[in-house]
Amino acid sequence: MLRALFISLSESRSLRTFAERSSIGQRLSSRFVAGTEVEDALRAARAVNQAGMSVSIDNLGENVTNAEEARSSAQLYKAATMVPPNFVRVDMEGSPYTQRTLDFVHELHRQPENQGRVGAVIQSYMRRAASDIERLLDEGIRIRLCKGAYKEPPEIAFQKKSEVDANYVKLMKILMKSGIYHGLATHDEKIINQAKAFATKNRISRDAFEFQMLYGIRRDLQQALVREGWRMRVYIPFGAEWYPYLMRRLAERPANALFIARNLFRK
Ligand code: FDA
Numbered sequence: 019m020l021r022a023l024f025i026s027l028s029e030s031r032s033l034r035t036f037a038e039r040s041s042i043g044q045r046l047s048s049r050f051v052a053g054t055e056v057e058d059a060l061r062a063a064r065a066v067n068q069a070g071m072s073v074s075i076d077n078l079g080e081n082v083t084n085a086e087e088a089r090s091s092a093q094l095y096k097a098a099t100m101v102p103p104n105f106v107r108v109d110m111e112g113s114p115y116t117q118r119t120l121d122f123v124h125e126l127h128r129q130p131e132n133q134g135r136v137g138a139v140i141q142s143y144m145r146r147a148a149s150d151i152e153r154l155l156d157e158g159i160r161i162r163l164c165k166g167a168y169k170e171p172p173e174i175a176f177q178k179k180s181e182v183d184a185n186y187v188k189l190m191k192i193l194m195k196s197g198i199y200h201g202l203a204t205h206d207e208k209i210i211n212q213a214k215a216f217a218t219k220n221r222i223s224r225d226a227f228e229f230q231m232l233y234g235i236r237r238d239l240q241q242a243l244v245r246e247g248w249r250m251r252v253y254i255p256f257g258a259e260w261y262p263y264l265m266r267r268l269a270e271r272p273a274n275a276l277f278i279a280r281n282l283f284r285k
Pocket of ligand 1: 141162167203204205206207232235266270271
């Protein structure tokens with residue numbers, strides 16, 4: 019029930035406008051969002067790098083509604099263009115965007131200068147995930163596997179956690195055996211242990227794939243994996259439009275709301 023509440027709050031335009039503009043809102047989000055400026059993300063990235071992990075940086079903002087917003091977001095990523103070119107992963111949002119996002123990734127990846135530099139995200143709660151993976155692997159496209167963070171109807175998505183987890187493990191094994199470098203994005207310790215056991219049993223080297231987690235979540239587990247010699251990437255979100263992202267993190271673990279509230283009263 020709380021999950022549904024936070025997901026519906028994530029869609030509230032008025033709350034979003036209020037929260038994103040208030041200084042108290044920005045303080046509340048700071049555990050899971052690096053800050054509002056590029057410099058905040060770079061500062062967080064340096065600290066994560068120093069702890070032996072690589073990073074993905076995400077300028078928050080979803081479902082842009084006009085060309086101006088799209089252009090200004092694209093401009094920010096252009097400012098971050100690196101030599102040699104960096105890797106760009108196109109995040110996956112709710113199901114109205116699934117097909118067009120995948121089409122976009124396929125189209126970008128077909129351009130010779132982008133080969134191996136553009137990746138997709140697959141959500142294991144989607145019933146179509148296995149066939150999407152097959153097509154992406156046919157073209158050698160790197161995949162981030164996650165469980166999925168949106169509310170989707172039963173016709174297209176598994177509803178029970180046990181089904182989503184079982185599909186995750188099934189797809190994870192396909193990815194790990196594919197010979198392509200993929201990212202396993204989860205904080206689920208049981209699944210992470212299964213991935214480690216599968217890699218060891220099948221002699222899949224520790225640099226053939228990576229674990230990925232979100233900034234501020236299970237930092238203990240992130241560091242433990244690095245100590246054990248596994249590759250770990252932390253996803254660092256930043257930007258003024260942090261509200262829907264934070265609400266989805268609360269939906270995944272409502273106890274985070276208490277945690278955030280406690281931090282607010284700390285000096
Ligand atoms: P699950 O939700 O089953 O949780 C397992 C355990 O992990 C919990 O018991 C708890 O210990 C810990 N945990 C999970 N979430 C937590 C939280 N918010 N706070 C504290 N502890 C938590 N989704 C999407 O739809 N599109 C996308 O593009 C992405 N991208 C993405 C990138 C990366 C790097 C990650 C890690 C995740 C995503 N996601 C995503 C989100 C993903 O789909 C999913 O919603 C969350 O990762 C939570 O699922 P878990 O796999 O962690 O398992």
